[in-house]
Amino acid sequence: MAGGSWTTQNKVLPGVYIRFKTKGALGLNVGERGVVTICEPLSWGAVAKVTEVTPDMDLTPIIGYDITDPKARFLQEIFKGSNRTSPPTRVLLYRPSASSAAKATVTEGTLTATARYEGVRGNDISIIVTALTEPEDxxxxxxxxxxxxxxQQTGKTVEDLTANDWVTFNGSGALSATTGAALTGGNDGTVAATAYSTYLTAIEPYKFDVMIYDGSDETVQTAMLSFIKRMNDENGQRCQLCASGLSAPDTRYVIHVNSPVKLADGTELTKEQAVWWAGGASAGAKFNESLTYAQYPQAISTQMRTNDQYIQELEQGNFVFFAEDGVVKVMQDINSLVTFTEDIGKIYRKNRVVRLLSTIANDLYAQFSANFIGVVNNNEAGRARFKTAIVGYLQQIQAEQGIQNFSPDDVEVLAGQEIDAIVVNLALQPVDSVEKIYLTIEIS
Structure with missing residues (x-):
C-alpha cells in the first residue's frame, strides 16, 4: 500500500496520501501508541531478526540476562515511562550481525556443547554431567x-539429548561424568555500519512510533535520518527518531537528546544512552500528553545549564533535562525542528502536537486502507460516508482533549481531479499542555 505526503494530485499508486498544513457508516477508531524499535549490539540472542519484547517478558532467553542486570539497562530505561505517562507497550528489538562473532563451545569425551548464539554470554555456560544409579548407566x-x-536432561548417550534455550548438543556414543565443563571462545564481534542498513530494511514492514539510536556513528545517523524521513514522507507511516549527536537535524521527525543523567544507583548515562528513556517515554506518551516537566524515574542529577543556556538549547531544537530537588525532569517536550515555513509552522516543534498528528495520520491511513479504498463509491453518497467517519473519529479525539473547537464543518471531502480520487481537507486546532503560567499578585 502506497502512502505519504502530497503536494499535487499526481499519484499513480492507489493509497492514502496525507498533507499537513498550518492554518492561520464505517467508523474510525483512535489507535494506540507505544511501539519502540532499537538496533542494539548484544552478547546473546538471535542475530539479524526482529524480536518483540514486552515489559512482562522474561528477557533471559532473549538477551541472555534478566531485566535487573546492567546488560539489560537499555530495556530498563526504555520501559520506565514517566511519572505521568505510561511506558511503551512493545520494543521491536534487533541484534545486528557482527564480524568475528563466535559461539562458545566445549567438548568433554563424546559430548560437544555449543552456545545457541554468538557472544561472550556463552562463556558463562557450563555443562555438568552426573552419573545416576537409576536407570543404570x-x-x-x-x-x-x-x-x-x-x-536438565537424563540420557545414556549423546543422541538422547536435545537442544535447549542455551546450548545445542553434538557427538555420538555413551556419556561420561564431568564435574563441570565451561564453554569458551564466545565473542561479540564488531558491528559495522552496514549492519544498521540491514536493520532498516528488516524493520521497514513493521509499525512503530519511535526508533532509538544510541550510537554516534555519523554514517548510521545519516542513514537513520533518511530512513525516518522516507517513512513519513513516502511510506505514510508517522514516526520519529530519538538520537543524540546529530548535526543540526532540524526536523519534527527527530527528538534530539542533549543531556546525560545520573541514576540513583550511581549509574551515569551519557546523552547517547539517555535516548533510551527519552525514546521510550515519547512512544508511551499518548496524543493528548506532554513530557514537559515530566519526571525521569530514578534519575537524580543531570548536566545543569544557566537559564540563557537552556534557552539556547531549546532554540537549537534540543531535548534536555534539568534537576530540581534531586528529581530530573524534561525541560520541554520538543523535537529538533527550528526552521519554520508557512506549511510547517512553529507548532510542529511540540512533540505533543506531532503525536496528535501522527496518531490521526496513522489511524486514517490504516483504517482507510483496510475499509475504504476499493470499497466505497466515489460519488456524493460515498464521500458522505468518508466525512461521517472522519467527523466521528475527530469528535472522539476532541472528547479526549487532543483537539478543540472542532465542528463537522471543519471536514471537507471533495471529488479529486481524477475519477478515482478524493480530497480530504481537515481544519484542526490542537490542544497543547500549559507550559507558561504568568501570575500577577496584587497586595493592598
Missing amino acids: SFLVSTVVDGAVMD
Missing part, C-alpha cells in the same frame, strides 16, 4: 548459567 546433564541450573 544413565546420566543427568545440567546446563548451568552463572551458577543457576537452566536445563
Whole structure:
C-alpha cells in the first residue's frame, strides 16, 4: 500500500496520501501508541531478526540476562515511562550481525556443547554431567548459567539429548561424568555500519512510533535520518527518531537528546544512552500528553545549564533535562525542528502536537486502507460516508482533549481531479499542555 505526503494530485499508486498544513457508516477508531524499535549490539540472542519484547517478558532467553542486570539497562530505561505517562507497550528489538562473532563451545569425551548464539554470554555456560544409579548407566546433564541450573536432561548417550534455550548438543556414543565443563571462545564481534542498513530494511514492514539510536556513528545517523524521513514522507507511516549527536537535524521527525543523567544507583548515562528513556517515554506518551516537566524515574542529577543556556538549547531544537530537588525532569517536550515555513509552522516543534498528528495520520491511513479504498463509491453518497467517519473519529479525539473547537464543518471531502480520487481537507486546532503560567499578585 502506497502512502505519504502530497503536494499535487499526481499519484499513480492507489493509497492514502496525507498533507499537513498550518492554518492561520464505517467508523474510525483512535489507535494506540507505544511501539519502540532499537538496533542494539548484544552478547546473546538471535542475530539479524526482529524480536518483540514486552515489559512482562522474561528477557533471559532473549538477551541472555534478566531485566535487573546492567546488560539489560537499555530495556530498563526504555520501559520506565514517566511519572505521568505510561511506558511503551512493545520494543521491536534487533541484534545486528557482527564480524568475528563466535559461539562458545566445549567438548568433554563424546559430548560437544555449543552456545545457541554468538557472544561472550556463552562463556558463562557450563555443562555438568552426573552419573545416576537409576536407570543404570544413565546420566543427568545440567546446563548451568552463572551458577543457576537452566536445563536438565537424563540420557545414556549423546543422541538422547536435545537442544535447549542455551546450548545445542553434538557427538555420538555413551556419556561420561564431568564435574563441570565451561564453554569458551564466545565473542561479540564488531558491528559495522552496514549492519544498521540491514536493520532498516528488516524493520521497514513493521509499525512503530519511535526508533532509538544510541550510537554516534555519523554514517548510521545519516542513514537513520533518511530512513525516518522516507517513512513519513513516502511510506505514510508517522514516526520519529530519538538520537543524540546529530548535526543540526532540524526536523519534527527527530527528538534530539542533549543531556546525560545520573541514576540513583550511581549509574551515569551519557546523552547517547539517555535516548533510551527519552525514546521510550515519547512512544508511551499518548496524543493528548506532554513530557514537559515530566519526571525521569530514578534519575537524580543531570548536566545543569544557566537559564540563557537552556534557552539556547531549546532554540537549537534540543531535548534536555534539568534537576530540581534531586528529581530530573524534561525541560520541554520538543523535537529538533527550528526552521519554520508557512506549511510547517512553529507548532510542529511540540512533540505533543506531532503525536496528535501522527496518531490521526496513522489511524486514517490504516483504517482507510483496510475499509475504504476499493470499497466505497466515489460519488456524493460515498464521500458522505468518508466525512461521517472522519467527523466521528475527530469528535472522539476532541472528547479526549487532543483537539478543540472542532465542528463537522471543519471536514471537507471533495471529488479529486481524477475519477478515482478524493480530497480530504481537515481544519484542526490542537490542544497543547500549559507550559507558561504568568501570575500577577496584587497586595493592598
